[in-house]
Amino acid sequence: MKLFKAPVKKITKLTENVYEYDFDYSKDPLDFLPGQFFMIDVLDGNPVKAQRAYSIASSPENKDFFTICIKLIPGGRASSYFKSLKVGDECSFIGSYGRFVLQDSQKDIVMVATGTGIAPFMSMLSILWSKGFNKPVTMYFGVAVESDLFYLDILKKWEAEHDNFSVFITLSEESPGWKGLKGRVTPHLEEALIDAGNTAIYLCGNGNMIKDVRDLMLVRGIPNEDIHFEQFWA
Numbered sequence: 001m002k003l004f005k006a007p008v009k010k011i012t013k014l015t016e017n018v019y020e021y022d023f024d025y026s027k028d029p030l031d032f033l034p035g036q037f038f039m040i041d042v043l044d045g046n047p048v049k050a051q052r053a054y055s056i057a058s059s060p061e062n063k064d065f066f067t068i069c070i071k072l073i074p075g076g077r078a079s080s081y082f083k084s085l086k087v088g089d090e091c092s093f094i095g096s097y098g099r100f101v102l103q104d105s106q107k108d109i110v111m112v113a114t115g116t117g118i119a120p121f122m123s124m125l126s127i128l129w130s131k132g133f134n135k136p137v138t139m140y141f142g143v144a145v146e147s148d149l150f151y152l153d154i155l156k157k158w159e160a161e162h163d164n165f166s167v168f169i170t171l172s173e174e175s176p177g178w179k180g181l182k183g184r185v186t187p188h189l190e191e192a193l194i195d196a197g198n199t200a201i202y203l204c205g206n207g208n209m210i211k212d213v214r215d216l217m218l219v220r221g222i223p224n225e226d227i228h229f230e231q232f233w234a
């Protein structure tokens with residue numbers, strides 16, 4: 001496990017409350033698997049120490065930076081710390097951690113993300129493309145309203161570039177003018193074509209979605225060992 005410091009290289013606003021932070025890191029190779037996370041020390045001056053987990057959204061093949069993407073929760077301790085950060089500020093990390101990693105298999109892949117739960121999938125997809133993975137990869141991405149969407153351009157670009165990649169976006173709240181899928185992600189997965197026994201399912205985001213989709217997948221005959229998940233919040 002490595003303790004390391006890295007300065008903020010770039011901050012990008014993705015939606016009203018989701019920000020992407022790039023951290024400079026070129027000292028020595030960063031050691032992580034797509035899907036893993038780092039813990040960050042919340043250095044906000046509070047004598048009660050705090051750490052929070054953030055999935056790595058960039059590819060391990062990047063040699064000089066890594067990216068995390070964060071929903072800033074009003075009043076949240078780490079959220080307030082991130083809000084205060086400026087380019088050049090040095091942050092303290094430990095990692096990498098996590099068993100929510102891309103399995104080395106030739107199975108089809110279904111990814112289901114809610115909100116910033118899409119972060120680890122950005123890292124996983126980068127590696128799948130760089131390895132020339134050619135089995136079907138289907139992503140379901142759920143947010144509340146259209147203005148909560150982010151990473152849409154890159155997902156659409158990958159969909160255009162890779163015949164084996166499909167993205168379905170669904171909005172859970174009433175969204176006038178929205179022509180895509182509506183409602184929560186789970187009902188859309190009831191109808192999805194999934195080859196049980198030959199598909200790896202990856203779920204990331206809020207606990208309710210993970211429970212509902214996991215239960216549904218088990219009912220649909222997906223073996224437990226093919227269902228991988230990372231819960232960000234309850």
Ligand SMILES: Cc1cc2nc3c(=O)[nH]c(=O)nc-3n(C[C@H](O)[C@H](O)[C@H](O)COP(=O)(O)OP(=O)(O)OC[C@H]3O[C@@H](n4cnc5c(N)ncnc54)[C@H](O)[C@@H]3O)c2cc1C
Nearest residue numbers: 052053054055069070071073076077078079116119232233
């Ligand atoms: C393995 C792992 C990886 C994670 N990766 C990411 C990531 O890539 N991006 C990311 O934004 N978060 C991620 N999280 C959540 C993150 O660690 C923090 O919990 C989150 O940023 C809130 O921390 P905070 O200190 O600002 O809020 P806190 O002061 O800890 O809590 C504020 C309240 O907000 C709730 N809450 C936490 N996250 C959310 C959310 N996304 N939406 C709504 N309510 C929430 C909490 O349950 C709590 O009630 C991850 C969590 C885990 C366990």
